[in-house]
Amino acid sequence: MQHDILTFSTDMTEIKAGGNRLTSIQTQKIQKSAARIFKNGQIFSSAVVGAVSPELLLEKAERPGNMGLAYDYELPKTAALQSHIAATKSRDAKLASFKTFFEDLCKDYPHLNFSGRFAVEKTGKSFSSSYTGNLESSGEKSEGYLLYKRFGSTDFAEGFFNLDGESPDFVEIRKKFEPLLQAVSLTSSIEAKKMPVLILDYDDITRRISDDIKPAKFHAGGSYLSGKIGDSIFSPKVTFKDLSFAPEIGMFDRFDGEGVLHENPTVFENGVFTGALYDLRQGKKASKQSTGNGQRNFDTGINCYPHKLNLKLGSTKVWDMIKDIPECLVLVASYGGSISDQWEFSNPVQVGMLFRHGKAVGRVPSVSVKGLLKDMLGKDLIGISSDIYSFTQSPAILTQLEVITH
DSSP, rough: OOEEEEEEEEEEEEEEEEEEEEEEEEEEEEEEEEEEEEEEEEEEEEEEESOOOOOHHHHHHHHTTTEEEOOOOOOOOOOOOEEOOOSSSSSHHHHHHHHHHHHHHHHHHHEEEEEEEEEEEEEEEEESSSSSOOEEEEEEEEEEEEEETTTOOOSOOOEEEEEBBOOOHHHHHHHHHHHHHHHTOBBBOOOSSEEEEEEEEEEEHHHHHHTOOOHHHHHTTOOOTTTTOOBBBBBBOOOEEEEEEEEETTOOOOOOOOSSSSEEEEEEETTOOOOOOOOHHHHHHHTTTOSSEEEOTSSEEEEEEEESEOOOOOOOOOHHHHHTTTEEEEEEEOSSSETTTTTTTEEEEEEEEEETEEEEEEEOOOOEEEEEHHHHTTTEEEEEEEEEOOOOEEEEEEEEEEEEEE
């Protein structure tokens, strides 16, 4: 009888902040485990939060009355793997650095209200089975954010700091966001027109692309990318990889929930679409090998989707990219819009800052931006930054968009 056991472990210390003070600090350790048994063409599973023996997990999976899911693919024969990445700084040092960073911000900008969280988290993942070697990966990363706004402002936030990464350099983080921080009280007008727009965070864009490279949608013809393998979709400046292992940005995963190694496959190379991503089931349907994208939480079945679609860094820092541009709109916070199946992009801008020749002029009133995704990353693309501002750990995008005033 073939079987496997997937285990996730988390050891996290988190600091929360609000109203310009540190409000709490807590540590938690969690283990989550799941088992699968393969027999008679079906998969039977179980899941437990907390410490549990392998024998009990497998016994729970095989209990009478459990519903099975059909499978008709071969199980992998992955060799044993151990990947444990040591932290570059101690947890105490990272937490102390955050406290100093937060206290200095509150002191230097007393008219602003800072709130958010910062956590140092060691994560581990193991996969043991009757058909593969034992697989293990682990590492420690930092994650968090700080939002800020003027006291008395009715806005949710007027700016942010992204604090994700393996070991954040808070001095450099402050330097990166300082131009926005200093201009928070300034205001400016803006004209409706097509103009350079700097997008710091674009999770909605990567979600749209991720959805369109899922194999079920792609091979059914319902994706914008269906039938376009080998086509030049974006600018040659654009290379997207699906990352799971990138220790420098706090990613340590080497294999998926089916025990298949994940090798950070390229999805777009120099603008050319290279192909969809696969798990074992979807790979068999398409006569493709699994790319290690069989994603599995401890209490779910397998779903095929990217680990983290990540844009390759450019060669110029953000503020250097716009220093010679007469007028540029910086999207500090922009969310709640949509990208259609035809890749028509439209987003309201909650916080937009107008820059002229690299200097902040002030926050603009309510505007929206729109364009076609293929053009945003294609003929209208101006540049990609060499530094990271986004929560997705990807570089900023400078492109041309239509700005609509309200």
